[in-house]
Amino acid sequence: MTCYILPAHLLIELAEAGDVDLRDTIATLLASATLRAQRETLTEAVQFLDLNAAQLRGPAAEAKAVHDVQGGDERGLPGVLRRKEGDGAAADPTVNDAFDNADRTHDFYRDVLGRHSVDGNGLQLVSSVHFGRDFDNAFWDGTQMVYGDGSGKVFQPGALARDLTVVAHEITHGVVQYTAGLRYRxxxxxxxxxxxxxxxxxxxxxxxxxxxxxxxxxxxxxxxxxxxxxxxxxxxxxxxxxxxxxxxxxxxxxxxxxxxxxxxxxxxxxxxxxxxxxxxxxxxxxxxxxxxxxxxxxxxxxxxxxxxxxxxxxxxxxxxxxxxxxxxxxxxxxxxxxxxxxxxxxxx
CATH class of the missing domain: 1.10.390.10 (Neutral Protease Domain 2)
Structure with missing residues (x-):
């Protein structure tokens, strides 16, 4: 399942009130429907299958990476790598926002709660920015964080990756997935x-x-x-x-x-x-x-x-x-x- 920071019912209510373009709303809802089944499958795997599989494990050391989807959809994830652990700041401020806020969240879980990344074993925190066109949402898709740019109507441009609570919210969905696995219903x-x-x-x-x-x-x-x-x-x-x-x-x-x-x-x-x-x-x-x-x-x-x-x-x-x-x-x-x-x- 895929968890969005903005619930679909709010997009529908805004569209029906004439406050946002209905086409944008439909595109968001279609993305949600496409990704929900993928995340549900991954959560089930995390809870019930052998978690020593290499594809579900990352390096023990701290690792983060930010990619650029360049306006593409879920088929283009994660996108072009723009910044990884050890790199200096990128030219794109949204890339840096996503990286720095993931870093702050990672350090909170490590220093305060003794947890190393979402899986507790240093899984790489992967983020993708510039998802879709003026996409008014952010989400965890079961493997990574994804941030739209915002249309200015629902969210301010660039605000989703810039806001620490949004980034930490999405990363925490990953923590939930690897702990209680709370079913999304x-x-x-x-x-x-x-x-x-x-x-x-x-x-x-x-x-x-x-x-x-x-x-x-x-x-x-x-x-x-x-x-x-x-x-x-x-x-x-x-x-x-x-x-x-x-x-x-x-x-x-x-x-x-x-x-x-x-x-x-x-x-x-x-x-x-x-x-x-x-x-x-x-x-x-x-x-x-x-x-x-x-x-x-x-x-x-x-x-x-x-x-x-x-x-x-x-x-x-x-x-x-x-x-x-x-x-x-x-x-x-x-x-x-x-x-x-x-x-x-x-x-x-």
Missing amino acids: KQSGALNESMADVFGSLVKQHALGQSADQADWLVGAGILGTQLQGVALRSLKDPGRAHQLDRQPAHMRSYVDLPDDGNPRNDHGGVHINSGIPNKAFHLAATRLGGNAWDRAGKVWYDALATKLRVNSTFTDAAAATVASAQALFGGEVASTVRSAWTDVGVS
Whole structure:
């Protein structure tokens, strides 16, 4: 499966309102449909097959590479190599943005969480930029990160590779793939999206040296285009208030029960929509614990993801897993804080 930073239902709503060209929307949705099956197959392989196969392993040392798709589609991935580990800056600022933000994300996972790349074994972080023509999305396709340039209508030109939360979000989908493998549907899919948002925000906080109280808790702050009005793509602090079409709930009383029927309006059963609930639970836990969110709350969520959650885990499973991780890592007071955060969003 392929996870996009921008859900398809938002593109449809913008197109129907006349805010974006319908042709651009159709092209994005077709790309999503093409890549979803590929990623689902890869995730299944990672979870259930022999991971010692050479094609699924990278070098033990840190390795990153950025390629240029030159306006091509998924058939042209990864594209022309523009910068690799050890190279100086490239002439293209978008190449450098993708490389430098992947580097910051890699270092966060290594230094804070002790994880070496998405697979834990130094798999090369491959990024491709200039995907499609004015493509308003970024995604992890099961093997790499891909960034469109943005049309200026939904996202500002060049903003997707430039924004650290977007890059860290997509890389975290790779981490999820190699750990719990949360299936991209209904509540397990919403947890998948939430983990990507949580660690996307934490990577930014870590890079800026911000405490939980100082952080803005936004994903994609300041990168929206002319037709998507708001402060960011999503808010962990205030789900449902990031932009004019944001309908993320912050509590189970407002949970949006949608079918996973292949209709892009239904967001794979609400994976981007309902991720607001676990996002808010994390925000509550982190701000109540205080200090740097990555020191305790982040380590609790990562431990739960890496050691306790499974492919079909629900919100209730996530609450139990994070409480158990908190107890094991930090003791009863932190566990109690984590438990209350979930209770306060209606999950028990």
